[in-house]
Amino acid sequence: xxxxxxxxxxxxxxxxxxxxxxxxxxxxxxxxxxxxxxxxxxxxxxxxxxxxxxxxxxxxxxxxxxxxxxxxxxxxxxxxxxxxxx
Numbered sequence: 001x002x003x004x005x006x007x008x009x010x011x012x013x014x015x016x017x018x019x020x021x022x023x024x025x026x027x028x029x030x031x032x033x034x035x036x037x038x039x040x041x042x043x044x045x046x047x048x049x050x051x052x053x054x055x056x057x058x059x060x061x062x063x064x065x066x067x068x069x070x071x072x073x074x075x076x077x078x079x080x081x082x083x084x085x086x
Contacts, residue, residue, distance in 0.1 A: 001042040008052035009038070016077050019070070021059060033058040035066035 006023045013020045026032065026039040033039075038059055042051065064074045 001044060001046060001048070002040070003042060004048050005046070005052055006046050006076070009056060012052055012056045018056075018060065018074070018077065031055060033062050035059075035063045035070075063086045066082075 002025050010020050011025060012018075021033075021035070022037045024037060024067045026041040029041045031038070031040050033055060038055060040055060040066075042048070060074055060077075063070050
C-alpha cells in the first residue's frame, strides 16, 4: 500500500510541477509533513488517491510556509485550480 501511495503522490507532484519531497513510511503510525519530507502511515483500506491528495495539501502548505522560492509557484497553482474549478 505504501508504494501505491508513493506513486500516486509523485504523480500529483509532477502533474502540478511541484518538487517531489522525500517520502517515507511513518515509524510512529502518524502522518507528518514538512517542505522536504513526508512520513505517512497507510492502512490497508485507505482510499489511496484521496489520501495522496490530502497529504499533498498539507505538503503544499509546508512548502509555501518554509520555502520562499516556491511561494509564488504555489500561489499560482492554487489560482489555476480556482479558475478551472479543479
